[in-house]
Amino acid sequence: MRPPWGWVFDGPEQPLRAVEFDWPRLGAGEALVRVTAATLCGSDLHTRHGRRPTPVPTILGHETAGEVIAVGEPAPRYLDGTAVGVGERLTWGLCASCGECRYCHSGLPQKCDRLFKYGHAALTSEWGLSGGLATHVHLRGGSALVALPAGLPDELGAAAACAGGTVAGALRLAGDLAGRRLLLFGAGMLGLLASAMAADAGAVVIVVEPDEARREQVARFGASQALAAVTSDLPDWADVAIDFSGHPTAVAASLALPRLGGQTIWVGAVFPAPPLEVSAEQLVRRCRRLDGLHNYHPSDLATAVDYLAQRDRHWGFSRLLGPVLPLAAAPGAFDCRGAVRPLIAG
Ligand SMILES: [Zn+2]
Ligand SMILES: [Zn+2]
Structure with a gap:
């Protein structure tokens, strides 16, 4: 051989x-x-x-x-x-x-x-x-x-190992999404997968993505809206904002926009970028929560494989x-x- x-x-x-x-x-x-x-x-x-x-x-x-x-x-x-x-x-x-x-x-x-x-x-x-x-x-x-469960194609099993596990990890940090408002930055594989998974969990999802071709995909993956940029009615709308893009503007917006008591989860910022200005006072007064996710927990991979096997036929x-x-x-x-x-x- x-x-x-x-x-x-x-x-x-x-x-x-x-x-x-x-x-x-x-x-x-x-x-x-x-x-x-x-x-x-x-x-x-x-x-x-x-x-x-x-x-x-x-x-x-x-x-x-x-x-x-x-x-x-x-x-x-x-x-x-x-x-x-x-x-x-x-x-x-x-x-x-x-x-x-x-x-x-x-x-x-x-x-x-x-x-x-x-x-x-x-x-x-x-x-x-x-x-x-x-x-x-x-x-x-x-x-x-x-x-890999029977019926889950090998290529989706492969994609679970980074994209799937990462999305499952981010949504785990967000907790129960039923009836909550989720703002996602980035409509690549991670953002689209997160949109579908969050919609399945009962969330209302808005995705912000500047790229038009990517934005066109969003409606097919469970989001109620796809925006090219942040709009004036977005502040205080979201319970949870997740950045998958790593783009400094999106990262900053994902921190600024959620409601009082809301949560921000950073995932995409895995390359060097200029430091971000943060108002500690605003975070404190608004009782805000900020989480980072890197590499995901092993259990997130099992969640992702299980989810993809169950829901790939639909999405x-x-x-x-x-x-x-x-x-x-x-x-x-x-x-x-x-x-x-x-x-x-x-
Ligand atoms: Zn990767
Ligand atoms: Zn160890």
């Missing part, structure tokens, strides 16, 4: 290299997966084009689904506690955590002291197959593994993905612009 291979990234704007790897030897709690789908996230595009640092050389791709072809002894376990078996379809979270440090013990395993991030790890002789743009991925112990999330490229053509996927999530089928 041909050895596993993947596209190695050496730095911004350098050509990706197709590199063969040795078959890995599996340790306790590890698994070897044949990649069946990988979707590129916006952050992969930022990394590729030098707007986001990552250790190199590396294999990019942290939204991946696959079929288990071998397991270590003992076999790894899914988040629900069942053992992983050969032949099963699964996806995995962005991170593997140690399970022992103070963050792992305090509900933040996604910020573990010894965190390993798929698609963001420098290749080593012991650990080569760590990103989705490869034929295979070597899963570490401490990874968040979720089986048709797969149309947010594409075009489909074979792995051999993966370098071309980085030239696709944000409106679609390029999909590399394994």
Whole structure:
């Protein structure tokens, strides 16, 4: 059998290299997966084009689904506690955590002291197959593994690993959304998924998105309105505002607009930007709450997979993905612009 291979990234704007790897030897709690789908996230595009640092050389791709072809002894376990078996379809979270440090013990395993991030790890002789743009991925112990339900396409299982889990995490921070007003900034994959998920939870949703083509999608994903910019009737309208865009203007608006006692959740600001001016007095007097979300909790991945399996038929999330490229053509996927999530089928 041909050895596993993947596209190695050496730095911004350098050509990706197709590199063969040795078959890995599996340790306790590890698994070897044949990649069946990988979707590129916006952050992969930022990394590729030098707007986001990552250790190199590396294999990019942290939204991946696959079929288990071998397991270590003992076999790894899914988040629900069942053992992983050969032949099963699964996806995995962005991170593997140690399970022992103070963050792992305090509900933040996604910020573990010894965190390993798929698609963001420098290749080593012991650990080569760590990103989705490869034929295979070597899963570490401490990874968040979720089986894909029958009927959930591999590519949506892959997209759950960053977009889905992140949205589920943001909505978890917002709490019960039934009857509440939600203001979302950004109508990329995350904003649209959040809109649908929040609408399903009973929220009234308004999305702010300057890009017209993206804005046209919004109505099909449960929002009552799509606005090009903040309007004069928005202040005090929202119970919760979530920024997925990371754009400084949107980030500031998401903090300024919610009602007294309302909540702001920041998700998209994961790249350097000028500091924001904040009125501490206003936050205090208006009894405001501000949360940040990064990497999401492993349980959010399970929530996302479950949600996508139940509701994809209704919303048709797969149309947010594409075009489909074979792995051999993966370098071309980085030239696709944000409106679609390029999909590399394994
Ligand atoms: Zn991502
Ligand atoms: Zn830890």
